[in-house]
Amino acid sequence: MLRVTRAAGRDTVLVHGASGAVGVSLLQQLRLLGARVIGTASERGADVVRRFGGEWVAYGDGLEARVRSLAPSGIDVALDCVGTDEAVDVSLAVVADRDRIVTIAAPARAAEAGFAAVGGAQPASKAFRDSVRQRLIDLAGAGQLEVPVARTFPLAEATAAAELLESGHPGGKLALVP
Ligand SMILES: NC(=O)c1ccc[n+]([C@@H]2O[C@H](COP(=O)([O-])OP(=O)(O)OC[C@H]3O[C@@H](n4cnc5c(N)ncnc54)[C@H](OP(=O)(O)O)[C@@H]3O)[C@@H](O)[C@H]2O)c1
Numbered sequence: 581m582l583r584v585t586r587a588a589g590r591d592t593v594l595v596h597g598a599s600g601a602v603g604v605s606l607l608q609q610l611r612l613l614g615a616r617v618i619g620t621a622s623e624r625g626a627d628v629v630r631r632f633g634g635e636w637v638a639y640g641d642g643l644e645a646r647v648r649s650l651a652p653s654g655i656d657v658a659l660d661c662v663g664t665d666e667a668v669d670v671s672l673a674v675v676a677d678r679d680r681i682v683t684i685a686a687p688a689r690a691a692e693a694g695f696a697a698v699g700g701a702q703p704a705s706k707a708f709r710d711s712v713r714q715r716l717i718d719l720a721g722a723g724q725l726e727v728p729v730a731r732t733f734p735l736a737e738a739t740a741a742a743e744l745l746e747s748g749h750p751g752g753k754l755a756l757v758p
Contacts, residue, residue, distance in 0.1 A: 582609060583708060584696045585657045585680045589614030592651050594674065597661035598634050599625025601728065601752050602684065605716075606659055607632035608725050615657075618650055620667070632726075644670045656680060668693070728752040 587593055593610055597603045598619025610617045611633035619634035620643065629636040637646050643666060647655065651674075658671035663685025671681045672693060681695040690697035698705045719725035730752030733741040741754045 581606065581659045581682045581684065581698060582613075584682050584698060585659065587613065587615060587657050587659075587680075591656040592616045592618070592654070593657045593659060594647060594651075594655045594671065595619040595634065595659045595661065596639070596664075596667035596671070597621070597685075598632075598636075599628040600661055601730075601750070602661040604628065604632045604728060605725070606661070607634045612719075612724065616651075618647060618655070620662070639664075639666065644673050647674055658682075660684065660686060663689075665689070671695075729755050731755075732757050 587610065593615050595603055595606050595610075595617055598607055598617070599621035603619060603621070607617055607619060607629065617634040618637055619629040620637055620639040621629050623638060626636040635650060637643070637650060639662070647670060654676070655674040657680045658675045660667045660671055660681070660683035663683060668683065668686050668689045672678075675681050678693070678695045683690050683695070683697050684699060687697040687699070700706055700709060716725060720727055730750050731744070732755045735756050735758050738756055741756060744750050745754055
C-alpha cells in the first residue's frame with residue numbers, strides 16, 4: 581500500500597481501519613517515514629491509533645467533514661484497510677490524485693473508480709511482499725515494528741487457528757506455538 585501510493589514523510593495520510601492488524605503496521609511504518617497520519621477506528625480503537633502515532637478520527641456519518649477539519653490543507657494519500665463505501669467515497673473526495681489511493685478490501689470499487697487494489701494473490705504484490713518481508717522482520721527485531729498478536733494456539737490446534745483466520749477479522753496476528 582505504501583509502495584503503490586509512493587507515501588513519503590512530507591505526506592498527510594488517511595488510514596481507514598487504523599486500529600486493525602494492517603492499520604497498526606501502516607501507522608508504525610508511516611511514523612518511521614515521518615508522515616502525518618489520520619486514522620479511522622471506532623471509539624474503542626482510539627487509544628490504539630494514538631499509541632502507534634496516528635491522530636484518531638471516528639468512522640461513520642460525517643467522516644469527510646471531520647477529516648477535512650483535521651487537515652484543512654488536504655490529504656495526500658488514502659490507505660483503505662476497510663473497504664466500505666464510506667471509506668472509498670471519503671478517499672475519493674479528499675485525495676485529488678487517484679494514483680495515491682489504494683485499498684486492500686474493495687477491489688470492485690477500485691476497478692470502477694480507477695485506483696489501486698492490492699492483495700497477496702496478485703503476482704506483483706506477492707513478489708513485493710516477499711522482497712520486503714525480511715526488512716519488516718528486522719524492524720520488529722529492532723523494536724521498531726510491533727505486531728499485535730490476537731491469540732496463540734498450540735500447534736495441534738492449527739485448524740482452529742485457520743478457521744478464526746478465515747473469519748476475516750481476527751483482530752491481530754495469530755501465532756502457532758510448538
Ligand atoms: N488484500 C490483502 O492483501 C489483505 C491482507 C490482509 C487483510 N486484508 C483485508 O483487510 C481488511 C483489514 O484486515 P485486518 O486484519 O487489519 O482487520 P482487523 O484487525 O479486524 O481490523 C479492522 C479495522 O477496520 C475497522 N472497522 C471495522 N468495521 C468498520 C467500518 N464499518 N467502517 C470503518 N472501519 C471499520 C476496525 O475498527 P474498530 O475495531 O474500531 O471497529 C479496525 O480498525 C480485512 O477485510 C481483511 O480481509 C486484505
